[in-house]
Every structure is written in C-alpha cells, then in structure tokens.
Amino acid sequence: MFKFNGLSFGYRWTFYQLDDTFSSAFEAKVSNISILGAKSGAARNCTACLPGYHSTTHNTDCKICPNGTSSLAGSHKCDPCQGQTFAAQKGSKECLPCGSNTKVLPNKDGCDTNGCTFSPAPGVVYDLSALSRPGGSMIKVNLPGLHPWRRRRYSSGLIFPYSLTYYVNLCTVDHDNSSCTSRDRISGKRVPLPVMACSSSWYNDVSIGSVIGYKRKPDIRSGLIVELLHGDKYLSGGECSQRVVNKL
Numbered sequence: 001m002f003k004f005n006g007l008s009f010g011y012r013w014t015f016y017q018l019d020d021t022f023s024s025a026f027e028a029k030v031s032n033i034s035i036l037g038a039k040s041g042a043a044r045n046c047t048a049c050l051p052g053y054h055s056t057t058h059n060t061d062c063k064i065c066p067n068g069t070s071s072l073a074g075s076h077k078c079d080p081c082q083g084q085t086f087a088a089q090k091g092s093k094e095c096l097p098c099g100s101n102t103k104v105l106p107n108k109d110g111c112d113t114n115g116c117t118f119s120p121a122p123g124v125v126y127d128l129s130a131l132s133r134p135g136g137s138m139i140k141v142n143l144p145g146l147h148p149w150r151r152r153r154y155s156s157g158l159i160f161p162y163s164l165t166y167y168v169n170l171c172t173v174d175h176d177n178s179s180c181t182s183r184d185r186i187s188g189k190r191v192p193l194p195v196m197a198c199s200s201s202w203y204n205d206v207s208i209g210s211v212i213g214y215k216r217k218p219d220i221r222s223g224l225i226v227e228l229l230h231g232d233k234y235l236s237g238g239e240c241s242q243r244v245v246n247k248l
Contacts, residue, residue: 048074051093068108099213116171118214138167
C-alpha cells in the first residue's frame with residue numbers, strides 16, 4: 001500500500017501453479033505491468049520486454065508476438081520464422097525446425113506431415129495414418145526392455161520404483177484426455193498435452209515430441225525411421241529422447 005496525491009493505492013497478485021509436478025516450490029514471474037490513465041510521470045529506468053514480446057511505439061508497453069513469429073528479450077519487433085521453422089504458440093522466444101522430409105505451413109505456425117505418409121523413393125510409400133487418431137485416444141506401445149522401471153528419490157531418502165508406459169498418436173497433437181495429460185490447476189481436470197507421443201507414469205506424463213519427421217533407412221524397403229522433435233526437457237537439461245519412437 002502506498003499513497004500518492006492524498007490517495008492510497010494497493011496491489012494484489014494471484015497466481016496458479018500450472019505445471020503438473022508435486023513440487024513444494026512455487027514461483028511467479030511478473031512479466032509486465034501496464035499503468036493506464038496517467039497524465040504525467042516517468043519510470044526511473046526502462047525494463048526490457050521478455051522473450052516472445054516486443055515493445056510498442058514510444059516504448060510504453062510490451063505486446064505478445066503472434067504465431068509464426070518470435071523475439072528475443074528487449075526486441076522492438078517480432079521476427080517472422082525463416083526457412084523450415086515455425087512457432088506454434090504466441091509469445092515464442094524462438095522458431096523451431098520442422099522434422100526431416102516435412103515442410104512448414106504457409107503461416108509458419110506448424111508443419112505439414114504429408115498426410116502421415118513418406119516416400120523414400122518412387123514406388124515406395126509408407127502410410128502411418130493407422131497410427132493417427134485425431135481427437136481420439138492415444139495408442140499404447142509395448143516396448144519390452146526399454147526403461148521397464150525407474151526410481152524416484154524423495155528428500156526423506158525414500159525411493160519409490162515405478163514403470164513407464166508409452167503412447168503415440170502420430171501426425172496430430174489433437175487427442176482425448178485418456179492418456180498423455182496434465183492437470184489444470186484451476187479446474188483440477190486432466191487436459192490433453194499437445195503431443196504426438198509421451199511416456200506416462202503415476203507421477204506425470206512427459207512429452208516425447210510434438211513434431212514428426214521421416215528418415216529413410218539404407219534398405220528403403222525394410223522400413224523407415226520416425227523422429228519426434230521438441231519433447232520435454234529433463235532436469236539434466238537434455239531433450240526427451242526420440243529413440244523410443246525409432247524402435248516402433
């Protein structure tokens with residue numbers, strides 16, 4: 001609470017934890033404060049806009065960048081994605097590459113999956129549409145011997161073993177909430193993650209990737225390699241491995 005020109009002013013901040021972890025650490029970052037209706041006055045110093053935002057005319061405010069563009073911290077404009085890169089979300093700090101042998105959509109907000117097909121050579125076509133269920137349930141994948149059990153260690157020293165289950169729904173990130181979900185902290189409901197594959201456990205669901213790519217094998221008639229890109233980051237900083245899908 002502070003006073004100005006004989007009047008008292010106060011602020012109240014409310015935030016929700018939007019991730020699906022059970023961490024006891026809560027953190028909120030205020031990215032922008034806009035004061036409207038002021039007749040005069042000035043800030044003591046200028047603050048750079050966050051990545052994914054750009055400063056407005058006269059540098060009085062920050063606005064979010066639209067899909068298909070990105071920006072670095074302190075940018076005065078949003079930069080359109082170049083080449084075969086895209087930005088699916090508003091407020092993107094970088095444009096991401098499309099998968100191998102796919103093309104970016106005209107609006108630079110996603111990638112064309114070629115109808116979930118790949119032709120490594122004339123007369124050879126691989127159709128993966130049977131592994132795609134837009135709006136439906138994810139497909140459970142059995143991968144014997146691949147990370148059958150993991151352990152989660154708590155601060156108390158307790159170690160709890162758990163198994164992972166893998167799900168795929170290729171060429172679409174639109175699926176129901178029966179698997180590959182996160183909990184909406186506001187409504188408490190499970191909502192689908194925008195992914196093409198995930199690893200799932202009692203603890204949480206981790207994105208393996210949301211963008212598909214196709215690669216040919218040396219023997220083009222022996223199958224193909226499917227790559228999934230832009231999965232979740234592990235605590236160690238590495239991106240969730242695409243090798244899980246390569247073994248399908």
